[in-house]
Amino acid sequence: MPNTSSPEDLADKARFVFRGKVEKLNAATLPEVRDTSKTAVVRVEETIQSPKALSHYTGHSITVQFANPAEVKVGDEAVFFTDAWLFGNEGIAVRSLGHHPPGPQTAALRPSEEDPITHLEDRDTRKHYDGADMVVSGRIVSVRLFGDPKAGPSTREHDPDWREAVVDIDQVHKGDRGKKEIVVRFPASQDRMWHKAPKLEVGQSGYFLLHGGFNTTGTEARAVPVGATPDFYTVLHPEDFELGDHPGQIQKLLSRIPGTGTR
Incomplete structure (x- = not known):
């Protein structure tokens, strides 16, 4: 099923956005993930926006859980919109909110000068301003x-x-x-x-x-x-x-x- 949300909408919801390549299906990098029926191992090629705790995984393989794993296959390259799920000694696992193939819309998400942490902070501030x-x-x-x-202290x-x-x-x-x-x-x-x-x-x-x-x-x-x-x-x-x-x-x-x- 294709994504119905645009890359911009997904980036507003996701904390960890990265461009990556699917390496393995029904697999995980963490032993804590026992059910791998909906997970894949994805190599992080480029981090687009990230909280500090997830900012150093560029070049590493991580576990991604998909709502519909049939949407991806080995070798696929995409921009993944995710939230943190599990942290372990061997890395991290994240949950996917959606993904899009690389293209003009996903390229527009990349900060021209800012690092991924600052990029996420700026996006958060803009959402707060809009609200x-x-x-x-x-x-x-x-x-x-x-x-x-004259009222006394509240209890x-x-x-x-x-x-x-x-x-x-x-x-x-x-x-x-x-x-x-x-x-x-x-x-x-x-x-x-x-x-x-x-x-x-x-x-x-x-x-x-x-x-x-x-x-x-x-x-x-x-x-x-x-x-x-x-x-x-x-x-x-x-x-x-x-x-x-x-x-x-x-x-x-x-x-x-x-x-x-x-x-």
């Missing part, structure tokens, strides 16, 4: 408690301990360009569910990837019209905030998108 409702740069002028200040497990930061906007990179100030909610809790979320402080200047939310009444969420302005914005992901004097993935991305660049 944000607003992207702004500015300075935090105040931080306050959210909710009733709920994993309580986020919400705060609100007031941000004086310097530039809107995505979203309502008429805004000069915005209120951003963030969890101040160091609970394991929230400890990686940005902890905003007065005086910090930087870049914010903001995600809109809507207030609810009781236990029922109200109907929200398409395109409605969010009731509030949050930063929850570690990559939702980047200090202005520590240029990173957000500033790098904005410099590449016309009309959104840093100044």
Whole structure:
């Protein structure tokens, strides 16, 4: 069955993308893989995008598990879109999300100057940017408690301990360009569910990837019209905030998108 997803779509889903050649069918490089009915040994010829842990397998043979192993045969060359499955002393095994023969579409996935790790980081940041409702740069002028200040400490497990930061906007990179100030909610809790979320402080200047939310009444969420302005914005992901004097993935991305660049 041919792949129905494009190389670009598969690259957005996969963590480890490489060009490789099928060496053996119904085989594995790891003794931990006992059922080889859906696996093949594939030599990694070129790594296109990769997390750090998988970045050094170019030139090595690895195990690939396929949903439909009948789609490949010995000698096939393809670009494989995969996720990590097993790690062992003899190498790794990955699960295939799909593959495409080499061609113009797969060639377009290759970074011209970047290494595979940076290429994956850039793709992740772009997906995060695309999912944000607003992207702004500015300075935090105040931080306050959210909710009733007279209420005592919450006893709920994993309580986020919400705060609100007031941000004086310097530039809107995505979203309502008429805004000069915005209120951003963030969890101040160091609970394991929230400890990686940005902890905003007065005086910090930087870049914010903001995600809109809507207030609810009781236990029922109200109907929200398409395109409605969010009731509030949050930063929850570690990559939702980047200090202005520590240029990173957000500033790098904005410099590449016309009309959104840093100044």
